[in-house]
Amino acid sequence: MIVLKAAQEKVLSALQAVSGIVERRHTLPILANVLIRKTGSQIEFTTSDLEIQVRTLAELDGDAANFSTTVGARKLIDILRSLPNDQIVTLSANQNKLTLQGGKSRFTLQTLPSDDFPLVQEAGDFGPVFSVPQKTLKLLINQVHFAMAVHDIRYYLNGILFVAEGKSLTLVATDGHRLALAQATLDVEIPKQEVILPRKTVLELQRLLKDEETPIEMRFAGNQAKFSFSGMEFVTKLVEGKFPDYNRVIPKNHKNHITLGRAPLLASLQRAAILTSEKFKGVRVNIEPGTLRIASSNAEQEEAKEELEIDYSGDAIEIGFNVTYLMDALANMSVEMVKLELQDTNSSVLITVPEQAGFKYVVMPMRI
Numbered sequence: 001m002i003v004l005k006a007a008q009e010k011v012l013s014a015l016q017a018v019s020g021i022v023e024r025r026h027t028l029p030i031l032a033n034v035l036i037r038k039t040g041s042q043i044e045f046t047t048s049d050l051e052i053q054v055r056t057l058a059e060l061d062g063d064a065a066n067f068s069t070t071v072g073a074r075k076l077i078d079i080l081r082s083l084p085n086d087q088i089v090t091l092s093a094n095q096n097k098l099t100l101q102g103g104k105s106r107f108t109l110q111t112l113p114s115d116d117f118p119l120v121q122e123a124g125d126f127g128p129v130f131s132v133p134q135k136t137l138k139l140l141i142n143q144v145h146f147a148m149a150v151h152d153i154r155y156y157l158n159g160i161l162f163v164a165e166g167k168s169l170t171l172v173a174t175d176g177h178r179l180a181l182a183q184a185t186l187d188v189e190i191p192k193q194e195v196i197l198p199r200k201t202v203l204e205l206q207r208l209l210k211d212e213e214t215p216i217e218m219r220f221a222g223n224q225a226k227f228s229f230s231g232m233e234f235v236t237k238l239v240e241g242k243f244p245d246y247n248r249v250i251p252k253n254h255k256n257h258i259t260l261g262r263a264p265l266l267a268s269l270q271r272a273a274i275l276t277s278e279k280f281k282g283v284r285v286n287i288e289p290g291t292l293r294i295a296s297s298n299a300e301q302e303e304a305k306e307e308l309e310i311d312y313s314g315d316a317i318e319i320g321f322n323v324t325y326l327m328d329a330l331a332n333m334s335v336e337m338v339k340l341e342l343q344d345t346n347s348s349v350l351i352t353v354p355e356q357a358g359f360k361y362v363v364m365p366m367r368i
Helices: 009-018 073-082 134-147 199-208 263-272 323-331
Strands: 001-009 033-039 042-048 050-058 067-072 088-094 098-104 105-112 130-133 157-175 178-198 215-220 224-229 234-237 256-261 282-288 289-295 304-310 319-322 337-342 349-353 355-364
Touching: 001 009, 001 033, 009 033, 009 042, 009 050, 009 073, 009 088, 033 073, 050 199, 067 073, 073 098, 073 105, 105 215, 130 134, 130 157, 130 178, 134 157, 134 178, 134 199, 134 215, 134 323, 157 199, 157 215, 178 199, 178 323, 199 224, 199 234, 256 263, 263 282, 263 289, 263 304, 263 323, 263 337, 282 323, 319 323, 323 355
Parallel strands: none
Antiparallel strands: 001 088, 033 042, 033 067, 042 050, 050 234, 067 105, 088 098, 098 105, 130 215, 157 178, 178 355, 215 224, 224 234, 256 337, 282 289, 282 319, 289 304, 337 349, 349 355
């Protein structure tokens, strides 16, 4: 039976969309496989890692019969990648094997029964559906993802908090040393819902979302979130736990404000970072009327000094920061100008963007 017959790039595109979550090594061998379900000319590709499930539909020619099986996702993708883009490929089933043919190349792959594939049980208590353009969600994730914790024992920090309330969607990430917040406006008013999306889910969404206006629909349940976009369905488990009260962390009345070019500030920090020590990524920032100085040094007694002219007439402040935390935020923006709000040596700095009221980034100072 011919399961599908289509151009290599069309089949590869559908498979790549769902394969990002597939681990090469797994305790359950079938989780290295993609579930292929054929109904008439429509084919559904599904992958799962027991926490996340991704599914996409594709119209691919072949025999008009119903059929389902599972086959190694990475192997199938590697084979398709090795074939020319415009080549017509055929996938045919015979007993418990699949045969992929393209031109004079032929590959026979072992399959596992589709009934053994562990589909994620979808929650029954999803809240109301709401949507934003894909490019909006992609921008929000890009603005906060770098502040997520990595393998923190406070597991609720290893992800991003999504808060949908009224007509706003807020994304927050923190690792305890810095916090990033980004907001967008929704078309509909919805009751307050808060969920924490795991790190792997966030990175996968970031990979899949496109820079386009087509909407992504979202629904949240007690232990699951569901996203639908571009013919794809993405279901994920949530991180359980209580996210810190982010509003308490964001400074409200810092009296010293500086607005300066993002690119020159980032370039100065990147140069100063070269001479920081591996473990201790500290830089000293001196701010006084008209001038911002950045200095770093390391155990070999090497030093870097940078100076920027600024329009500033506030207090003189000397403050230390982990340079990586500052560079992460600036490198993930595409704006011209940024605004720094400071109070004194011991208070965190608030970084905002003049034309984007919904973005806030807080960095704690460090002793140097």
